[in-house]
Amino acid sequence: MGASVGDTAAMGYDWISFTTDYGLADGFPAVCEGVIARIAPHARVLHVTHAVPAQDIRRGAAVLAQAVPYLPTAVHLAVVDPGVGTARRPVAVVTDNGVLVGPDNGLLVPAADVLGGATAAYELTEFHLEPVSATFHGRDVFAPAAAHLAAGTPADRLGPPVDPADLVRPPRPVTRAEPGSLITEVLGVDGFGNVQLAATGLDAEPGSRVHAQVGSRSLEAVVGRTFADAPRGEAVVLVDSAGHVAVAINGGSAARELDARSGERAVLLVARASPPP
Template structure:
């Protein structure tokens, strides 16, 4: 596969030279490849957050080599992999980071275990020494099988599916992700509201732990005054709790993994 684009996601941040080193490796091996920096602000070692962001972004990317590195297991026996899915090949650690993105691309169809390591002597920077070289080689036209032995795609690591229960008059869902604005996206969408018979309601009750409130179900943040909470379907199609010009996560004390009930 020859790709004009490499899409790049990490938890490296921008305070150090880690992202630049990986860009440099790509430029040396595949100088004509263009890099889309998806984000480098995934919370440190938060594989789940990275997996959500990658899966949500992938449908809007051009056909790409997707280089994703959120890797708390660097230096261990966890595998490095390249996974073909739809128009993309995803490269990174086999720790669940890539699986939801592969699903978003139509499902993994082929995978290999990465064998090559750059001869730097380091064992703590696989983004630079394993994953970026593999992504660059693919972008330069190297065939997937040349990167390493084929893997059974059924053995690729998956993160646990987020908790969701839909019943008459209620949707109970895990907080799937919190974005930088403090919007709290649930592992539920408009179809789940409809299945529970809650679609079309002007207001719904949201509760989590000891907190409970009746909120408007609105099409946008600005449908309520500044500082007020609202329930909406966000840009990824998820049911979300938000505060207009504020942080729902901070004001409601919610974080990923918490369970929220939406009811009439």
């Protein structure tokens, strides 16, 4: 709904996307969705994921940034918040293509960049549920703010302005290409056990052999375009649907083999492609 921030501020939003590390074992996502439904019953909630690894801000930021280009114009509610209840700011970040709501801890800015960059930001000091829990700002601070935005409340009524340049950014991943090698970091692991790296390119021909090392563990892989370019049970290095280099095992879990975790150093050593038979 709406093509510009001014229009959407007046009319609201039909969609709220929702990204957290809450998991599904508890009722936390449903409670937040219930708060939204009471304030903005017209808004449809699109659940991106609630399976971000607990407190993994960088993974949450990557998941959100990779999702938002394919979502409708929306309020994007994101909560991965190990600093809940501390001095970290709750914020709404306005872009020309939607508003992001969540903690100012590095979670939101990569997605804001994808949506064209932050044009304004506001600290969330209004429209809280009372009393505000020190441990559940998703329910008491962020969900109400997202819902009021969806209902048409202008962002500048949520609280005082924040300079977008002062918003917290996550650390930039280290990526360095050298002849025959690529040094980078793990961005995260998906539900299939594929290991997504920060690098967005690999200077190697299909069929080249790769020694992939993450932390102290390693495996041998082939450079391919699809998972099936490696025999079943063997590893392949490819560019995934988000444009990142990834290590996968056809029919298996590269994450389990490499014990990969977000932020770990990854090194790919590339050999020449095998000659045709």
